Amino acid sequence: MSDRTIPRLGLGTFGRTGDQGVAALLKAIEIGYRHLDTAQSYNTERPVGEAMRRSGLKRGDFFVTTKVADTRLDSAQFMPSVRASLDTIGVDQVDLLLIHWPSHRDMVPFEDYMSALVEAQQRGYARLIGVSNYPIALLEKARALIGGDALATNQVEIHPYLQSPKLTAYVRQIGLPLTAYQPLAKGEVANDPVLMRIAGKHGVTVAAIALAFLMAEGHIVIPASGSEANLKANFAARTVVLDAAEMAEIRTLDRGYRRIDPEKSPRWDD
Ligand SMILES: NC(=O)c1ccc[n+]([C@@H]2O[C@H](COP(=O)([O-])OP(=O)(O)OC[C@H]3O[C@@H](n4cnc5c(N)ncnc54)[C@H](OP(=O)(O)O)[C@@H]3O)[C@@H](O)[C@H]2O)c1
Structure with missing residues (x-):
């Protein structure tokens, strides 16, 4: 119960919707992926649950993350949305529940949804809790509010072209792992000459070098792909x-x- 380990290499599920999504997820599970990253806004909670069940593996073999959408942070919607996520995935508890984005311009008060996140964990809906797209200022605010050890990760965009040195230095100091989303910069790193040379030396793909680099930096990575290769x-x-x-x-x-910098973004550190 107190195990806070998040598998270092997970699978991004964005885009893996419908029956095709289930098939791609089953292929990934066959290859060995056990950490599956979904979100209320991806339309992949159902395929993730379906693939887990069809795989024939046990619930405990998987590490499942979902995220509360920024449109459901208010107190009327937060907890029902988490219960709906559990129903859609078909589990009693997710391994990790994240706030997907902080509320833009504090439309929903920070204290409200951070307390709701803790309450979701206390109710047993999530084994671990964390955040996504939080800069240092909001991590500090969260730690002051819910405690320094409450969060298990901050999921943010990180890849070789966006290494976020300030945020990385800060999280190392407080012992909070980052989960790198778009770790391949959506495939853009594949043509990098430096990475290509290193990949050639190791006899692996450029993507594998990018991911190995991020993991060696202490990050968790969640690359996505619809291709078996x-x-x-x-x-x-x-x-x-x-x-x-x-x-x-x-x-x-x-x-x-x-790459990901919508209007609702907080003020980034790097
Ligand atoms: N928290 C957030 O706000 C947030 C935001 C964005 C994403 N995410 C999460 O992070 C996950 C990953 O992000 P992402 O899917 O946007 O980007 P990504 O993993 O960086 O890149 C996926 C893209 O790279 C290609 N690709 C994958 N492996 C490759 C390889 N070995 N060589 C060459 N190209 C390769 C894929 O094409 P093929 O399908 O053809 O392989 C796909 O087009 C998402 O699925 C989602 O779970 C979270």
Whole structure:
């Protein structure tokens, strides 16, 4: 119950909707993926639950994350939305429940939805709780409100072109792992010459090098793919070990290139 470990390599499920989504998820599970990242807004909660059941594996073999949409943070909708997520996935509890985005311009008071998140955990709807798209200022505010150890992760955009050094330094200091979303910059890293050279040396794909780099930096990664070859290549990142010179070289690729920056974004640190 007190195990706060989040599997280092998970599967992003954005786009894996409907029957095709279930088939792709089953393929990923066959390859070995057990950590599945869904959200109320992805339309993938049902396929995730369906694939888990059809896989023949036990509920305890999986680590499932879902996220409360920023349109459901108010007190009338928050808890019913979490119960609906559990029903849709078909589980009694998710392993990790995140706030998907902080409320834009505090339309819903921060205290309200952070307290609701803790309450969802106390009710047993979530084994672990965390946040997504939170900058340092909001992490500090959350820690002051619900305690320094309450959160298990902050899920944010991180890839070789957006390494977020300020946020990364801060979370290391407080012992909070980041979960890197769009860890492949939606496939854009695949043509990087530095990563290609390192990949050639290791005899693996560029994507595997990018993911191995992020994990070596201490992050959890959740790449997505609908292709069996790419799912396998990404899963192979778990066994890639980069040396200090390779790590240093990949660190120089950071260019603060942010792909996801909607109007509702908080003020980012990097
Ligand atoms: N918390 C948030 O606000 C938030 C925001 C965005 C995403 N996320 C989560 O993060 C997950 C991952 O993000 P994402 O799906 O947007 O981006 P991503 O994982 O960086 O990239 C997925 C794209 O890269 C391609 N790709 C995957 N593996 C590849 C490989 N080995 N070589 C070349 N190309 C490859 C995929 O194409 P193929 O399908 O053809 O392989 C797909 O187009 C999402 O599914 C979601 O769960 C969270």
